[in-house]
Amino acid sequence: MTSQFKNKNSLTYKNPMIGIIGGGQLARMMILEAHAFGLQTYLFCQSPDEPAAQVCQNIIYQGDDFDKNFLVFLSKITHLTFESEFYNLQPFEKSIKKNQVFVFPSLDNLKRIQYRDLQKELLKQYHIPTSDFIKVTHPDDLYLAQKQLGLPFVLKKTIGGYDGYGTFILKTKNDLKKWLLTHSLSEPYIAEKWVLFKQELAITFIRSKKGDIFYYPLVKSYQVDHRCDWVIGPTDHPKLKQLRSKIIKLLNGVDYVGAITFELFESDQLLVNEMAPRVHNTAHYTLDAYTHSQFLMHLLSGVTRSTLPKPVQLSPFFAMINLIGPKKGQLKPVTLKAGLVHWYGKKISKPGRKMGHINYLKHSSPNNLFKNLLKQAQNDRKLFRS
């Protein structure tokens, strides 16, 4: 398979075939955006019913033998990316090199972020504000955490926790004891200082192989049950500029390639809560509010050897609201007059499952814009209940 690395014209790429691991909505949106732009994709997923499989012609199924099938997949592609950071591809490093497949973000950078302790250390290394933490591998560490970080503190799995899964808030000494009785420390954790924050924020960066950097604006994000529920933007913060330049130093420092979202806590300062080395729910608004979405920019950042495009904001204000499967009943797609519906095609609506999202663009800015937008969004969302 011809790889783009053989092509010397810096403006072009030669028949890249982008492999994507994972069949969910993030992969689906990457594939839809890739195809509109003319980028070819190959999917490595589990079932033809998955959101991404429905929109892709080239699929290798993971099946019972992930390793064997992954090698077949590798032979088909020139580039490789993911919709989740929780794949362990270290065992395939040699095969990836042999197949001349360009992985973005790189396995090294993935590891730096997969491991919460390494992620924290990376942030500290670049003087990026983040809450204090302690590694927890032994019960004694928990009591040390209590002493050093105070109560309450947050306990997170070092690897693999997300959206509230693998995350615990320990409020009292009794909570510590209980937790130790009901959980094992065979897997490592980190304890993080509890942060009293006014607001959760997020910002998404794209960095290309060549070193071009683009960032979307700072947005406010609202969680329900530890999951992103809705996002509005743009917003600003006195410390934003400073934070951005530190983040840019970090991305350049580790030669990061791809999209990356920084989830932030707003207090007096801007604290980084987490980094997500992939396309991210808090940047879904870019599908409509910008000329170039995070999905296209992520793929281009790994594929193009030319300068990255400069996305242009199409609407001064925007909002995104998730369509999450309710506890009772189902969600179904509907047509809205103004809201821009993105539906993931999941076969079954389950409680808590992200079924789609709606983007809103607003050109005028009344004082109560966001309230009105949210009211509309919440009314619209009701229509999706069957």
Added chain:
Amino acid sequence: MTSQFKNKNSLTYKNPMIGIIGGGQLARMMILEAHAFGLQTYLFCQSPDEPAAQVCQNIIYQGDDFDKNFLVFLSKITHLTFESEFYNLQPFEKSIKKNQVFVFPSLDNLKRIQYRDLQKELLKQYHIPTSDFIKVTHPDDLYLAQKQLGLPFVLKKTIGGYDGYGTFILKTKNDLKKWLLTHSLSEPYIAEKWVLFKQELAITFIRSKKGDIFYYPLVKSYQVDHRCDWVIGPTDHPKLKQLRSKIIKLLNGVDYVGAITFELFESDQLLVNEMAPRVHNTAHYTLDAYTHSQFLMHLLSGVTRSTLPKPVQLSPFFAMINLIGPKKGQLKPVTLKAGLVHWYGKKISKPGRKMGHINYLKHSSPNNLFKNLLKQAQNDRKLFRS
């Protein structure tokens, strides 16, 4: 298969499965837009290499037995539409009814437009300005045309001509004689009065099953070798309002459902040159310059029982330039800084083949906006040559 007609809630549709005939770029863009919105599609095309097949999971191939395979296709779908108006589906009318498949635009309306003489009569019926014409089925008709319409006049196949194919300009009496010696009148033609026009224009309408109508703005279109080369907009004309209201009467009169583009000649008045009962090259700008593209609106117009969305213009000025295979060499996809690339994934770049297009959005309006835009577009276009 459950059809939406059984669903009484006017806001929702129930699992529509939209069948699309044809595997080209128009089908591809319809499918990409459908999937982003969560509409399910089934494709009836010729080969897995075709632009639309690359982005669709559900495909029935036309194969050697079109009729037999079409019946299988019909059994899979609830709605049916096309990327070309030149299919003859009359023989399948009974099977379509039996399968409760909703066809849009309807076969009746398709016929009214497929036949150039019927199309002309339809326009006249609604007092929509169009050039005079004469049906030509016998050599004598040609001489009558010369007498009544004057020289030069335009000769077009009554059925199936497009993009200059099946179209002849007869300038002299000698041309008439030559034409008769080299062509047969076994297929009918129409002769149209030659129109001296300043500019070609186009306007695209969407009309839903429920009768909602949306129209995109008037745009200027420029042809090279009888093919659309680029489009800029919006533009205006003193007679536009009057023309629009006549067109709306026509669409309501024939209960038209779907997208339809009116290609216009600008002289003292606005003359309709042709109607295209489908998504159209002159409205490709809607993919970026509007919140809802012609592709999505076309599909929604046939599927949704609710009010149509109201597309919002995202940029005060826009342009679209086609990427057409050059006589020598190939076109390849490249990344642009500002232009929004849409690439159709055709396996081979052939002379005259539409390989993709670029959309441009402009928010400021210098006097020479369009010149600058075109200069940029033409420079960008050169980058696609390999």
